Amino acid sequence: MNPEEYVNTLFVKEDDLLAQVRHTIVDRGMPAIFIPPEIGHLLGILVTISRSRDVLEIGALGGYSGIWLARALPSDGHVTSLELNPEYAELAHAHLNQAGLGDKVHYEVGPALESLEALKQQGKTFDFFFIDADKENYPAYLEYAVALARRGAVIVADNALFHGCVLDASNDSPGARGIREFNQQFATHSRVTSTLLTIGDGLAVGVVTS
Numbered sequence: 001m002n003p004e005e006y007v008n009t010l011f012v013k014e015d016d017l018l019a020q021v022r023h024t025i026v027d028r029g030m031p032a033i034f035i036p037p038e039i040g041h042l043l044g045i046l047v048t049i050s051r052s053r054d055v056l057e058i059g060a061l062g063g064y065s066g067i068w069l070a071r072a073l074p075s076d077g078h079v080t081s082l083e084l085n086p087e088y089a090e091l092a093h094a095h096l097n098q099a100g101l102g103d104k105v106h107y108e109v110g111p112a113l114e115s116l117e118a119l120k121q122q123g124k125t126f127d128f129f130f131i132d133a134d135k136e137n138y139p140a141y142l143e144y145a146v147a148l149a150r151r152g153a154v155i156v157a158d159n160a161l162f163h164g165c166v167l168d169a170s171n172d173s174p175g176a177r178g179i180r181e182f183n184q185q186f187a188t189h190s191r192v193t194s195t196l197l198t199i200g201d202g203l204a205v206g207v208v209t210s
């Protein structure tokens with residue numbers, strides 16, 4: 001047993017419903033690009049310790065991460081989830097309903113950059129952000145997150161190591177470039193204190209300090 005297996009076996013509790021959600025996504029022929037259970041478990045802990053009430057998720061897929069996030073919220077908490085694909089958003093909502101959390105989440109369907117601009121125009125603010133959509137736009141998603149953040153808000157982004165591609169200088173794919181730029185921006189942002197956890201595919205975690 002390696003250290004990751006030891007930790008995951010001991011600490012991470014994925015129930016039958018969450019496992020079923022993963023299976024349904026795969027059975028429907030959707031990409032199996034949901035977060036692993038250990039990241040879901042960590043997201044829940046981060047939502048809880050930050051006492052977050054309003055969560056913004058970028059990239060819903062079938063609602064797997066949405067369930068972990070919504071479960072950690074207080075009774076008056078809410079998740080706004082941005083998803084490009086209407087069928088994915090519909091399935092995600094069905095899964096949140098199945099988990100008894102349907103009234104805690106709503107989906108904005110369309111390109112996330114447009115939804116983020118609309119949220120900014122409406123003066124909306126959030127205290128927790130989970131970025132997990134198209135990697136090319138991570139740098140722009142970060143700037144929107146900072147703009148929409150309440151003081152002390154938490155920003156989390158998945159795939160911050162992008163399967164090791166960020167370490168390979170010869171990899172010039174749009175995704176690798178997007179994540180590299182995001183990491184650089186996140187590490188040096190004047191309004192954010194951040195780090196990159198080497199859990200899963202890399203989880204960038206930061207707090208908005210001003």
Ligand SMILES: C[S@@+](CC[C@H](N)C(=O)[O-])C[C@H]1O[C@@H](n2cnc3c(N)ncnc32)[C@H](O)[C@@H]1O
Nearest residue numbers: 034035059061064065083084111112132133134
């Ligand atoms: C990695 S998956 C999200 C997985 C989900 N967070 C989970 O762990 O269960 C990325 C999602 O982002 C969506 N997406 C991709 N580009 C997008 C865009 N420009 N705007 C909004 N959503 C986008 C995809 O349709 C996909 O559902």
